[in-house]
Amino acid sequence: MNKSYYLAPLQADTDTESVAKSLAQLLGNSPIHQVFKEGLPSPEEWILKSEQSAQQVIDTFSNAGDVLYDGTYSATSASLDITEVHAHAAAHLLAPMILLIDASGMDEEAAINASRIMALTASRHGGTPAGTILINATFTPSVGLEHAPVATVSGSKVDAADLENLRPILQNPPRVAIPPLAYQGMLTERAKAAPRTIVLPESEDDRVLQAAAQILKLSAAKIILLGEEGEVAARAQKLKLDLSGAKVVSLSDESLIERYGQRLSELRSDKGVTPEKARELLKDSAYFGTMMIECGDADGMVSGACHTTANTIRPALQIIKTKPEVSTVSGAFLMLFSDHADLYADCAVSINPDCNQLADIAASSAKTAAQFGIDPKVALISYSTGDSGSGETVTKVAEAVKLVKENHPELAVDGPLQFDAAIDRKVAATKRPDSPVAGQASVFVFNHLDVGNCVYKAVQRTAGAVAVGPILQGLNKPVNDLSRGALVADIVNTIIITAIQAQE
Known part of the structure; x- marks a missing residue:
């Protein structure tokens, strides 16, 4: 499991040396890399030339192994949101973020609010906040933070013992969003x-x-x-x-x-x-x-x-x-969102699959998803969730789900599911509370090419997802x-x- 982390200071010119060394020690003496050193994109470039900056950092650190990335930076334009920059950089480095805030002159409420705002901003821009360090703090927080554990230090110098509160999160890194x-x-x-x-x-x-x-x-x-x-x-x-x-x-x-x-x-x-x-x-x-x-x-x-x-x-x-166990060739798309990847099928080949073909497509799609690092939770999409509606396609989907469960009992599969019930946990809790898939689907199987092709293109154009494919399945x-x-x-x-x- 990757154990790289990104140290994200809120204020410019923060002395991060002792903090970085202590974190690296807790991580097993990981090497420390400066993210904004000479030759790499400046914070301004991450906003003005975001894709080029991301590609340069990926190319530079793609084989770095387990690393502590130090995001220390010098003064920037007052209009630049440094937390957004940190979030973009950390996301492309696949590293959870340790937020660093100099609490000089802050009381407890101000410091906690600063940490919460920083964490929310980072999350909105694809970062994964994992912990917070408050230096120069004149208090010990009486309340916790929803997003992460907090380590407080009374001075600006930090040693490993000061960061004990962060040890659990450092030993078990959270799953990061992958842009x-x-x-x-x-x-x-x-x-x-x-x-x-x-x-x-x-x-x-x-x-x-x-x-x-x-x-x-x-x-x-x-x-x-x-x-x-x-x-x-x-x-x-x-x-x-x-x-x-x-x-x-x-x-x-x-x-x-x-x-x-x-x-x-x-x-x-x-x-x-x-x-x-x-x-x-x-x-x-x-x-x-x-x-x-x-x-x-x-x-x-x-x-x-x-x-x-x-x-x-x-x-x-x-x-x-086709492969011996497959009778239907289908076309799937990897849908790359800012924080995760899903798989949609069939969006390219089979116009109106019957229940057997639909079951085939679902099984093939689960294998494709796993092949590309997606934990397959397979939702067969319909205009009805469960038995709330009826009709030819609803029956077809229900029969296909039954076949998948019989032939591939190891798969997490459910249907018929409406799209909102497949992706939204709150909707799923109401419409399909006992489903192993509803609210957390990662593989979406559509019952007609009209639906699949339209949905993937609509999501691509309106949600800004990158569609990779079609990937032909079953050959x-x-x-x-x-x-x-x-x-x-x-x-x-x-x-x-x-x-x-x-x-x-």
């Missing part, structure tokens, strides 16, 4: 740990080439581009991209056509695919890329930037096929589809997701 950029960074590190080979069939699209260059720079995957080497090189030069680490494979490579064609005709002979027909199919880059996976030359494929979903999925269904090997409107960042994320799937 989207940090979550994506974690996924990148997972992909880098065991790089897989991903084939990209659409080298004619500049976005694909740009994404490939970024992946190679990150060392997140090995890349195969389907196309002609001269054409790819010329386009890369014009775009000023370094694609020297990519392998370019021609669709006209006769040795591969012979090998892939023979295997394809064997696999599809019962469908009338002769070697000649197979060679014809291999002119389609999606078939060619899928055969690379089938023949062990690639571990996964990402396509769809300039082709339809059907064009991407059809070869995969015909050649790679024996990973093939993932892109929207034809995909941004370069979307393609990068999908390649990383595919590389992680290929590690399983």
